Amino acid sequence: MRKTFADFVAVDDVDLAIPSGSFFSILGPSGCGKTTLLRMIAGFLQPTSGDILIKGRSVLDVPPNKRAVNMVFQHLALFPMMNVAENVGYGLRRRGMPREDVAKKVEDALARVGLPGSGTKRISQISGGQKQRVAIARCLVLDPDVLLLDEPLGALDLKLREHMKVELKKLQHEFETTFIYITHDQSEALVMSDRVAVMNAGRFEQVGPAQELYYQPKTIFVAEFVGDSNKWRGRVAAIEQNRVTVTTAQSGRICGVAAGPCSIGDDVEVFVRPEAVALSRDGSTLQNMANQMDGEVVSVLFNGAASRLLVRARETGDEIDVALPQTGEFNDLQAGQSVSFGWSDAQTKCFVIG
């Protein structure tokens, strides 16, 4: 599919197939074209070229109110003048279903999303999480072939968002409907999805399971966008099979694995995850690691299980983000203390620039 607005290409020859009943996420920064893609699937926009097939049939000539595709909007778009049951039953009434059947299906749908007996409540009387479920029930009660979700957790507070991630995944399993979820929040995509497409500038950079995107990124954009990384720029100094040695701008030497073909002298970017970096007080436990450095703790960034250390390498002056092990061994580390750290070359990804 391709979609252009005058000279601007919003979606640039995207081609994907989503297995029925799976949870598929499109992850990308604002303006990358993911909402445009979703709106084309929903029928609110026509592609400039290409086709959309659902269950093997093209839906391009099917208007949005006739497509077997429903959408949960970013701000939910519940109808404030209707109560919960009227909201959930709206689509069923549009299909001409008898009133008694609508009431039965609505109550059943509300029970399945954990809101039994809430039908008579006004929309203004329910919480953010409950609104979320009403919006989902309003779509799922229609038994769509595909449910589109346009960043529906964006307006929720952090705690509720974390809770709703799990709820959404459960609901998808329960209803066995194909979910297409778009988000700029990598943790939402990684936690819930069977497969994730990382989108950038209208194109898919990489499509695969969350683990693959995280551990085997294929492009610089994916390595940078998915998860946190330490990043260096440098030049390939030596190559041995797919192992490369890179000299960084600060005259450091980093050993890693090339993510694609490269040659000596190529300019590269090198990525290492904070959790791939091992800490040692005296360096004795780092002897098998291809990359070893001594440094000084610049600051301790305490965030519970996600706590980090910012460490400055003594030789190069690079500041490196290191995940603080949760074993308790390094809980006493403080800014100014000396530490050794290192990581394996297998966990160091090198991408040729350009």
Place this chain on the structure above:
Amino acid sequence: MMSFHRVLHDERVWSFALVAPALVTVGLLFIYPLGFSAVSAFSAEEGGWTFANFIKAFDLYSNDILFTVVIVSLSTVLIGFFAIAIGGYLTLGENPYAVAILKWLYRWPLFIPFIVAAQLMRTFLAKNGLMNNLIVGSGLLEPMQTQSFLDWRGIVITFVWKQTPFVALLVAGAMASLDRSMIESARNLGASRIRILVEIILPQVRPTIVVGLILSFVVMMSVLSVPIMINAQTPTMLTVDMAFRINAYGDYGVANALGFISYLMTGVVAWIYLRQGVRQGAAP
């Protein structure tokens, strides 16, 4: 006695000074004439209070009172219909060129005074006016079959033509400010565009429609030029009757009684307007 320095620093004094010009304007230009008119309506020529002016007004002009209510009410309904249709198309229309043309065109009558609108309609709606010439020219009617619309229909057409843009402007603005995703959501759930307009959009912009129609109702009640230029025969509107009582007989008593009846009619809709304003938190 408060010193001059203290007066300068008293917030109440400054507040009163700020609202005083508005109060004086309202008092001189609205409350005084309204009160004077009401008192005159109930005053006998020889002095004292009387209902004679009202009895005479009802004797002579009860048909015109009914005519005025019907004309203005019918115009209000039609204005509401067309304003909703225009606002609805501007919000839900899928042809961007048609939407752009409508958006450009529909406001024009706003800038034309009532008296000019009435003159335009005289040349357009007359038996040998532009409308009939077009119909005859297109072969739909023979010249002998045409008829003049310069009667109650002409007044309604002029009022609707002149006031629809005003209400449409308010309604289209209210519709445009709705969350667009709510409209798309209804569409996504299977609603046609007409159903979205009726079931989703209208309930949410209803207060704006009511306010727009009430303001139009009050404006139409006060227009003299349109009925006097388009429909000089009886029955006609109360504004024409008031002008006639004063110009022909110098009969301010009956004219004021007719005015008082107009106040009552507009008072009813003003009460609806104020109630709407209180519900919304503040009248627009």
